[in-house]
Amino acid sequence: MRLKFVLVILMLMGTHAFSQDDDLFAKEYFENGDFEKALYEYKKLYAQSPSNINYINQIVSSYQQLEQYNEAEQFVLSLINRVKYPAFYVELGYTYQLKGDLKNANSYYTQALSSIDQNVNNVFAVARSFQSHTLLNEALAAYEKAMTMKSDFNFNLQMAQIYGELGDVEKMFVGYINFIQENPIAVGNIKRALSDFVTEDSSNQSNILLRKIILQKIQEEPNVIWNDMLSWLFVQQKDYNKAFIQEKAIFNRDPESLSRIEELAAITMSENDNQVAKNILSYLIETAQDLDTLLNAYYNLLQLQTKESTKEDYQNIKDSYNALFKKYGTFSQTLNLQVAYAHFLAFYMNDTKSATTFLERTLELPLNDTQKAQVKLELGDIFVLREEFNTALIYFTQIQRSLKNSTISQEARYKVAKASYYKGDFDWAESQLKILKASTSQLIANDALDLKLIISDNKYDDSLHVALKLYAKADLLAFQNKNDEAITLLDTILKEHKTEHIVPQALYKQAQLFESKKDYVRAEANYNAILTNYKESILVDDATYALAELYVNHLSLPEKAKALYEDIFLNHADSIYFVDARKKFRALRGDAIN
The missing domain is CATH 1.25.40.10 (Tetratricopeptide repeat domain)
Structure with missing residues (x-):
């Protein structure tokens, strides 16, 4: 008895496997445009599973692709007689449309829409079928009818997408904004969809339309989500000062976190809009309650000031660093400031001795291995600056030993290669760079490859290099x-x-x-x-x-x-x-x- 049961199971598994293979064959034939073979395979599958809607749709599509409209018509009519599935009315109407019989086509489209009156849930199948045949106005009519009948339904997203396809940008924007109103969690996805229609040009008609719609929402129903959308639009336009105004409005209504304003500061710095960046960083310094946010704002502000500075400004920048250390101390939370200060002393004020002394004192603080590595990287750079390459290599090698396979270890290896390259040891530099080509950090890998190519492409031009x-x-x-x-x-x-x-x-x-x-x-x-x-x-x-x-x-x-x-x-x-x-x-x- 047990053997018989096992044989039955094996047969069923074999049948299922053959069915999967047939499904794959049918799909491949269809995708390759071999519709006759696809039709043959899908008919076999349909005979085994006459309720499988995918097989039904593919049979109809195959008939239509082969221009066998009468066969498609008969097949769909037989389905309608067997099952009252409203999407079949759309398929039958589309078949008539392909035949050029618009009277019958519109008649069946009307029946499909009327089926929603009988059962509002029919909208899902009907609208999807209309959309699959790019019958967009009919799909819109289906969604509108269903939303009128049942207030719980929200098809603003689907309708917005259709309006977009139809080129009605204003209605599309309204649909997306209305959808966000009911589904604020989807705001990220909606921004991605809207980004296809806005440009960096604030005078672009689509930008103007979207701004007008959002401003109207702010007037009708003040909500931080509209400030968020407006801020996002201003960022797309690179109008960062206006985005900052919106972000302040959001923070004033919900003063839990300054992370959004920090993110905007990072964007403005990356886009080199330094004046707005400085305004935002100053606001963070005035507003921040937690020390990390405050110190990070000071750090970024000093980086910007240094970037724009002349020699006449150096003493003021140095005084600013020392004032911060006097106020907040030199401990692990001010580590970024300490490293930046040493870098400023060495690379701008040319005071490498004070820089190395300062960092050596920093290494005496209770730091973890990663923080120590951060200090040693800067120390190594300063010794390279002084052309004391062997001392620099000691620091870089210490990092590699203490934090194997980490990103900072890979960065240290790259700096070993760079120092060796500076001192003319091209073979050793090249050997290190070969290892780094597979670095987990794409930036390090790219830099390593660039330097390796400089060496390998040029070291054979002459034996003396x-x-x-x-x-x-x-x-x-x-x-x-x-x-x-x-x-x-x-x-x-x-x-x-x-x-x-x-x-x-x-x-x-x-x-x-x-x-x-x-x-x-x-x-x-x-x-x-x-x-x-x-x-x-x-x-x-x-x-x-x-x-x-x-x-x-x-x-x-x-x-x-x-x-x-x-x-x-x-x-x-x-x-x-x-x-x-x-x-x-x-x-x-x-x-x-x-």
Whole structure:
């Protein structure tokens, strides 16, 4: 008896397996456009499961694709006689529409809509069937009828999507906003949907419409969700000051967390809107109650002030750091400030001795291994700045030993490679960089690959590595903030090593240094030199993107930038700039942001 039961189970399993295989075959035939074979397979499946709606739909679709409209008609009529499923009326109507019989088509569409009067829940099948055949006005009619009949139903989302497909942007916006009103938890998804229709241009008609609809909601029913939506729209438009006003309004109504305002500060800093960033950070300093938020705001504000400073400002910045240490102390919570202060002393005030002494005292604090590594990374950088490479390597190696396989350990390994490269030990640097190509940090992996290519592409040009050593020295000078000296040394490479692989790399590095000095015309000349004379260089996409950014951000030549962005996504599909270039091209063309 048990054996017989097992045999039955095995047979059923075998039948199920064959059914799955047949399903896969049918699906593959349909997707490949082999509708005759698809129809044959789906008929077999339908014979086994005559209630499977997927098989039914695929049989009808196969008939329609084969233009066998009479067969489709007979099949659907037989289904309607057997099962009163309202979506079948849509399928029958669509079959008549394909035959050119609009009278019968509209008659069955009307029957499908009338079925909602009999049972409001029929809207789900009917509307979905209309949408599957791009009968969008009929789908809208179905949703509207159901919402009128049953107030609990909310099809604003589906209707908004349909209005979007129909190009009725205003009704689409209203639908999405109405949906958020009932489903505030979905606000993130709605923002993503709306981002397809707004641009960075505040004068764009869609932006104006959306702003008008949100402002009307604020007047009708004040709610922080509308301030949130308005803030989001202003961020899309890069109008960060207006976004800040909305974020303050949100915080005043719900003063539990400043995280949203901190996030806005981070966006403005990344977009180099420094004045608004400073205003936001000052507000955080005035408002924050918890120490972490307060110290982080001070840290970012000092970073911005340092970025914009001249030598005349250095003493004031130094005094600001010391005032903070006097007020809040030097302990683990002020660690970021301590490391930043040492960096400022060494790299801006050229006081490396005070910087290292300060950090060595910081290491005596009760810090965890990761915090100690953060201090040692900066110490290592300062010893590289002083060209005391062996001491720097000791600190970087200590990090690798204490925090194996961590991101900060990988960063330390990269700095080992960079220090070795600066001192001319190219073989050891290259061996470390090979390991880092598989780094879990994409940024470190990319930096490692770039440096490895500089070494491997140029160390064979001459056995003494003269040009490569000069380039590494120029790179070190740039690291030491000695940009004028670095530019001069790169000029030596360009004059004395014209036939070597290092030339486009020297041009690119020099262009970046020109940009840092705001010498945009000379930067443009260097980038163009790469694009004109070194078309096979691996730096072509880097130079193309950098030049486009230069035209947009500094030289006010958007049309030239647009052509360069387009060149990247048309001719450099494997470039790391591909996605950004396409997005920026579309923004310059006036497309919606995606």
